[in-house]
Amino acid sequence: MNTWITELTPLSFLRRSATVYADKVAVVHGEMSWTYEELAEKVERRARMLRASGVRPGDRVAYLMPNVPEMLAAHFAVPLAGAVLVAINTRLAPDEVRYILDHSGATVLVVDSEYADIVSPIVDSLESVRTIAVTVDPVGPSQGAVVPGAIAFDTFLAGADRDEEELVWAVADERSPISINYTSGTTGRPKGVVYTHRGAYLNSFGEIFHSAHNANSVYLWTLPMFHCNGWCTIWALVAAGGTQVCLREVRGDKVWELIDRHRVTHLNGAPTVVTTILNAPEAHTLDESLVVTVAGAPPSPTTLSEAETMGFTIVHVYGLTETYGPYTACVWQDGWRNLCAEERARMQSRQGVAMIQADPVRVVEAELIDGQLVDVPADGTTMGEIVMRGNNVMREYYRDSEATDAALAGGWFHSGDLGVMHPDGYIELLDRAKDVIVSGGENISTVEVEHAVASHPDVLEVAVIGVPDAKWGERPKAFVVARHGRNLDAADVLKHVRSRIARYKTPREVEVVPELPKTSTGKVQKFELRENEWADETSRIRG
Structure with missing residues (x-):
């Protein structure tokens, strides 16, 4: 050497x-x-x-x-x-x-x-x-x-x-x-x-570049440090010479107190964290832009539009624990300024392209052809699995060679996420493989349905899963949380959704709930919702 x-x-x-x-x-x-x-x-x-x-x-x-x-x-x-x-x-x-x-x-x-x-x-x-x-x-x-x-x-x-x-x-x-x-x-x-x-070194530079950190950055810790080492942001902020503001617990009132007190310039989190901040009673329009790097689930165009109005600059990234956190970023294009707010937010809700420190991301067919991964057409409609490789893919699963070999089959990390490749080279996440709803032989993306539901003015949060259906095998069901002070009507939500997506994709029913089950990083735990909905079906089959 x-x-x-x-x-x-x-x-x-x-x-x-x-x-x-x-x-x-x-x-x-x-x-x-x-x-x-x-x-x-x-x-x-x-x-x-x-x-x-x-x-x-x-x-x-x-x-x-x-x-x-x-x-x-x-x-x-x-x-x-x-x-x-x-x-x-x-x-x-x-x-x-x-x-x-x-x-x-x-x-x-x-x-x-x-x-x-x-x-x-x-x-x-x-x-x-x-x-x-x-x-x-x-x-x-x-x-x-x-x-x-x-x-x-x-x-x-x-x-x-x-x-x-x-x-x-x-x-x-x-x-x-x-x-x-x-x-x-x-x-x-x-x-x-x-x-x-x-x-970790290289991913730190990706965070610095794509979230625009420098020595004047004041970063508020709304993302758990234990989660992917805070997306390597701890190391990135030290490299940039910025200031890190610690926070034991994410509460809307405390977040706004610290934003105003320290003139916070940056924070990271899942869309649910952003929703909590935007809808806190203390929320107000910002005098200076605050960069919010969002990942964990595709933020709805509605959330992006609201954040923009409040004065937040959203940086939408995508990745997994196996990729040191963020791997792709929805890099802004100047031409989007000329789009209407809804269309601009839709473009920003895509997962984008590989970050500067990462290898290009691919969307591939489910099956190998002649032992090789084959890319799906870049037409924005053909679904495939998102795969990644390079410096920002894990070295291995610790003490688990079998799982490592399976995850890195063909020399690429298999995310288990399904998406499409658009003609402009931007990927869009449609679902986790296990979350796709197969209804009457048709694949339904829960993300697409969630975005349609979230566009209703009275909906604060939404999670969509597949539930048993005697005729179609399974159908979508939406669990929604109402905005504070709003009287959310399930029938009105269904009517609204039917005006935005195909009827077969429309949820069979909408259930209003006080809150959604979430992980410590703000991700909705859909498996908990599925377990409850499929319990009777499982018992019937086993019985």
């Missing part, structure tokens, strides 16, 4: 910014703040803490905490110690957390005191964790809960004084793991997605 070539790693971002932006505010949380110089010092101390506790290169270190400075610092401290970060979803049940800790082989767990009740029941059954440290966030809720056998984080941190070895802000192999992110596991046990230093 050429000795003058440096291995890529996000660690280099903080090493640089600690010098270039030494006195600039890097992190804000409540009334406290850290400069870049202070952030680097705290990261070094935590890296020494981990090494003094016995963490060795390649060891896995788990964190269970919300969007607080300790979680942010861990994204640099853990790899600086030579270890691999395992950021755990804070909404998981104790047994799910236990599985991730055991499967990853984590030797250290750092947990926010708010989640002590998740860890306490599993302490005695953990296979590899030898040290548990509990942090108490001064901005968080007062917690008196104690994890058996755990130590206070301050005590754990004091161990840093025992480490005198030199810290190196570099890696010997850029393809070595920097983190393992576990999938949601809705169809079985979660899989550990391995990110590399190289992939």
Whole structure:
């Protein structure tokens, strides 16, 4: 290897910014703040803490905490110690957390005191964790809960004084793991997605470019840091020299308070997060544009249009845990300015093209032809599976070679998402393969139906699934949440939808519900809706 070539790693971002932006505010949380110089010092101390506790290169270190400075610092401290970060979803049940800790082989767990009740029941059954440290966030809720056998984080941190070895802000192999992110596991046990230093480094630049970050960026943490390492935004903001505003819990009132207080310029989240912000009582038109990068589900043209009116600049991206978060972006075209608001929003709701750091995205036929993947016609109507490859596709599923081989068959990552390729080279997501409704032999995209329902002025949120139908096999059903103060009439919604899409695609029924089941990242959990609707059918078949 050429000795003058440096291995890529996000660690280099903080090493640089600690010098270039030494006195600039890097992190804000409540009334406290850290400069870049202070952030680097705290990261070094935590890296020494981990090494003094016995963490060795390649060891896995788990964190269970919300969007607080300790979680942010861990994204640099853990790899600086030579270890691999395992950021755990804070909404998981104790047994799910236990599985991730055991499967990853984590030797250290750092947990926010708010989640002590998740860890306490599993302490005695953990296979590899030898040290548990509990942090108490001064901005968080007062917690008196104690994890058996755990130590206070301050005590754990004091161990840093025992480490005198030199810290190196570099890696010997850029393809070595920097983190393992576990999938949601809705169809079985979660899989550990391995990110590399190289992939995280490159994806960070994609975030900087497509979300227009710079040293003046003030980013509000509405996206969980544990989700795809916050789409690599933690590393990206440090590279850009921006300021990161931490937020323990996403509430409309708190989000608007921080937007106004800190003059926030950027935030990320799922469309449901955007809906929460736009419909909060505190919502108001912005004096300056706020860039909102949206992913997790295709935002409806209605949501995009409302956000634009409020003063939000929407950057629509698409990706999966296996692609470090965002992989494509709906890159703006100047010609769209001349379109009517509804048509412009429809163009922006597409998933777009590969980001600058990624290989071109493809939409391919379901079956291999002569052992090769074959692209569907770029006609905007022929449906196929979205596949990706390159630097921003995971290295592997941790300790699961069989699943890795299946996901990367043919040298491309198979997303399981169905979409079309438009003549202009932009892809459009139509559905997850498991969500497509087959009614009387016709495929119905739930996304298309959801967009039609969401365009009704009284609808705040919607989820569409297939439900049993004696004649057609299955038919669409819509679950809707009414806008605050609106009296939502199901019959009126159906009449509205029939005016926008083909009749066979129209939901058989509309059910008004107080809320939709969601993941911690704001994605609607359709499997819960399906389980309830198909329970009687399943019982009938088994009976």
